[in-house]
Amino acid sequence: MKSLYAYLVIILLLFCNCSSSELVENWKNPDIDTFEAQKVLVIGISPNMDNRKIFERKLASELKKNGVEAVRSIDYFEKSFTKTPKTEEEVLALESQLLEKGFEAILLSKVVGVQDRVTVVKAYRNLDKTFSSFKDDYYKNQDIFRDKDYYEEYQIFHAESSLYCICPEKERELIWKGSIDITEPENIRKAVGDYVKVLVWALKGQQLLIIEELTDEGIDI
Template identity: 55%
Template structure:
């Protein structure tokens, strides 16, 4: 039954991501947590690109609020100068206490952790489902492979990561969930953000995290 369930989830995810620039690579959920319903979530994108950080956080907050989750962008909590220098563990402890005083009980953090260039055999892949009647037909159709520059496509894959942490008085920023998502050849930054958030929310819902108090998922 578990294999069937995993296969079903995988099929749904494949359909979801087939026309998107983001793909779920892996995700981990704290085995000690079945459900998690936060009263107030701080959304934080860690990047020095202020414009795209604000765009990402606002889009994610808007989508969460549509689903009944009380979420807040980081600019409403952090001072403008806060990210301008590194902070000590003691300072972060004070920050967590400030979050608790403001009613936050969870923080959803997202960031780009790396990038790599890849090559795609576009023409070869395009013909994968073609059934050739003969060797001559196969060779004639695919002989452009010998001219590598004509069918090799170089593209960049960005490796991103999101994590949901509990801001709890009795625990030290306990990890509730963590996921890795690859971003590939987005048509635009706006589409990349939209696709990433769609995958992120889908996974959180499947894992029964950030559910609203009436018991319905996000």
């Protein structure tokens, strides 16, 4: 166990020293020990299409490297899907469509608040809100897609990723939520890369989507 502890400490130090992203808070459904899904839809809510593509491509790629079938929303949604607001009924219909296509989970990421390094310049948006379903989360935050000024002039982004189960014959519910601070948002590729590393690391640690077996000698993949 000592070697395992040392391994985890080293990994944690590497994240603290080298990453522009930091996991500041996370919540896991207490009724769930591990969670696997055969097919996951990756959604990044952003008004900037290029940034959204970079994020979804990177996250889907990392999930696939870890044996998870991940589909980007930019490949699944029609181009016009995010251009107009969707009703709650339309979002619910989307969930049913995903079920029919074999999806079992949705990994939704968004920026929920921003501030500069000295003064808070914009109140946290929905930071204290926990959405119990993908429908509510997407419905309440979809206007970010069309708010072109949402990210201007800010130094630190407070982002959030949520994992929702849409499994057949199971209640559609929130499995996990993690809050991650991004301290270098001006370098989009580095910010996305670091964010995805922290997110995947957190999912592994919680035994969600990516299931690994721990041993005294380290971590078996």
